[in-house]
Amino acid sequence: MTERLDFILMADSKPLPSLDWDPVAAETLLRDVFGVVVDEVIWKGTSASEKVCEWKEPEELKQLLDLELRSQGESKEQILERCQAVIRYSVKTCHPRFFNQLFSGLDPHALAGRIVTESLNTSQYTYEIAPVFVLMEEEVLKKLRALVGWSSGDGVFCPGGSVSNMYAVNLARYQRFPDCKQKGLRALPPLALFTTKECHYSINKGAAFLGLGTDSVRVVKADERGKMIPEDLERQISLAEAEGAVPFLVSATSGTTVLGAFDPLEAIADVCQRRGLWLHVDAAWGGSVLLSQTHRHLLDGIQRADSVAWNPHKLLAAGLQCSALLLRDTTNLLKRCHGSQASYLFQQDKFYDVALDTGDKVVQCGRRVDCLKLWLMWKAQGGQGLERRVNQAFALARYLAEEMKKREGFELVMEPEFVNVCFWFVPPSLRGKQESLDYSERLAKVAPVLKERMVKEGSMMIGYQPHGTRGNFFRLIVANPALTQADMDFLLDELERLGQDL
């Protein structure tokens, strides 16, 4: 009780001790930290002569970082050292030898946009506190929709492609069964949605999260290249109906995660049209191909979709996260489906047009600004510059595949049609042994060993995985806009070097 009394007394006796905001100290700290970023990330992090990461075992890393949070604060010098350590032991995803993920590389304009966003630190939900970004998001989404082939529509930036996909499923079921919002799934017949096993795992996660259950996801067959077989889609729909379920959505994928496959959208759209199903296209990975006149045919038919998920943080290097859900709808479906009209945020007696408040389009409340980084990069590069990047990534992936054919130790899983290059490294001891009984088993053990070696040396990073009946193979992603043929040559040489004794 004494403490509470003290507090009240303190409030009554001026002046309260000031916690002093010191802009000089703030500027100095930030300039110093920014200097560390320039040296360690912009220069060293993008330099092929530096490591992708200084690898440490978890226990050792814990000691090196001294993570514990204490009562006492630390000096500026200590804070700078901490920033240096954080960067030193982190993976430089902008490094020209980081091929591990669907994002890679550093666009300085996009980073500039992210720094501005972080410094303004606002939420996207009302025009009141995000006037610039409300208008900018609308413009950026309009541009992305135009590339899909829509002159009107709706959309919103989501915290990642998984959430974009979930939104599509939720919107589709709400459109079909608006009662669901209030009464829940129990008021509905059993639902069925359709995708292939090559789809992103967020479709399954979403089905569970949204209360549909993973059983509601019907798996459509894919061909050997990972593309959905439209005839099987038709069969699965009929089968689901025969089992008493109501089909409501097909999720096609433009750019699958492992193989980089593009589902045949025209044929799938035909089926959806015939059956009256919502067509969602998960183009989180492949959407950026729409920027390329040369390659956008891979997504022919996307204009017939009802919704599209597209992550410019992947191939366009806009920075995590920049994930658009695009809708053909012009009936305010997003707000009707997700809205709850919170009276403290979306007052209707505001002095501006409250239709500009976008907060009720989403199931989040506070929402980060994800449009500026893409907008600024686009302004700087122009659509042409971004198209060049996409074309370059395709060309380098093609170059890499052709080079692999010239070397003894590489076996392509398939010809790449996108920038996923899937291959086995066949070490000397396995060459010419394709006929032996344990070949596949032994080959599957190669990628994990090479991965460990490359990570511990810090020379590069490439992901691997098993896939269907295929044992572990590397899936290398060509996305970093700074890549050159020399980087492609290096990675082939380096795999040979790392695997020469296997």
Next chain:
Amino acid sequence: MTERLDFILMADSKPLPSLDWDPVAAETLLRDVFGVVVDEVIWKGTSASEKVCEWKEPEELKQLLDLELRSQGESKEQILERCQAVIRYSVKTCHPRFFNQLFSGLDPHALAGRIVTESLNTSQYTYEIAPVFVLMEEEVLKKLRALVGWSSGDGVFCPGGSVSNMYAVNLARYQRFPDCKQKGLRALPPLALFTTKECHYSINKGAAFLGLGTDSVRVVKADERGKMIPEDLERQISLAEAEGAVPFLVSATSGTTVLGAFDPLEAIADVCQRRGLWLHVDAAWGGSVLLSQTHRHLLDGIQRADSVAWNPHKLLAAGLQCSALLLRDTTNLLKRCHGSQASYLFQQDKFYDVALDTGDKVVQCGRRVDCLKLWLMWKAQGGQGLERRVNQAFALARYLAEEMKKREGFELVMEPEFVNVCFWFVPPSLRGKQESLDYSERLAKVAPVLKERMVKEGSMMIGYQPHGTRGNFFRLIVANPALTQADMDFLLDELERLGQDL
């Protein structure tokens, strides 16, 4: 076809045109943009002598910003001008006169952390590509859990408190009915969850999104201060059961959005314990009070919760978004409920302990790094520094309330017990007219008018809303750590000035 042939030819004929990564140009651009941020945000944005925002009508703002995305790129000079314009017309949420939201102010250490995070641009899902941040998130969550009162448990950073709340609901239903993940809600009896109408609107949004339907949210009565009435909770549970529903979760709120009320957690925990219900505490707003020895009694009983949502981006000014979901569970419930074991990301034959891969704890795939900003700020300020901030915010809110009592034109909605100060400004023409029939109606029109004036002048920003039977009142949030009593005095003077003719 010509273009596609060109592409193939290009790939075969070395060398491909390089898109050249130029670190000098990148550094120059970023240094210049950073300079703009320092001048316009760090200095002007936090200066009381500058405007909170240069207000423009939407159509005029569109013209000023020239938002259109074109084919041609722009020069560095143009890009810098664009950054300046973006900042000029944006709301400075770090401004000492921005009282509009549950976040405000600028912590330079947290911003430094955000700049490092953005430059490293990695995803939190595997140890492989986020070694530092996997360990750091664990440490930060451990610290937050310790403040809740737990020596063990689990947790994860989510893209906002709304998603944290949804996770809690999903986890509670999965724990009770694990079949739900696969079979969906149709396999379950009708469910019921309990909260007050003072709860955050994400509970309703979540119920709809998760397929439960908003009808499954049972509204428990709150007292006049906005606190849940435990006796009514008990009644509502019995009523739901009598109607054939299965109660499974109570969502209590620690720091409601409008009134800043704290539900009585001990009494609610008693009910949950008796009835076997999951207790979720939405402490998105009030969680940071746990740092204060003086005030943490407001959350007494929180250690009995099953889950807690806590947003350090609010009162602690860590920066959007920093939202933790904390769990008492030690059975890997998060991974069991949300996991899907994607084989391309969470390979089990990795060379390190795959339990460090946190990606399957969430329904997202890629996940931003949200721990560094909080960790770095904590290292710099120490727990003591953060506690001082919380205490200061309470003390300034108390000071403000006391000052309002001394002035004629202010009427408190209630005594604040947190840092939400809810009040009416009573303009000269309405003073002493409390008995007239249209008093409430006329008073409700005051806040929107004052809001328009303050925003157009750029002098400050305070939110307002109707609430229950109460007409529009201001809800002012004292959170910015840079605030002083002088800022409190200013806002009272300014309201009097803006409203003198009403």
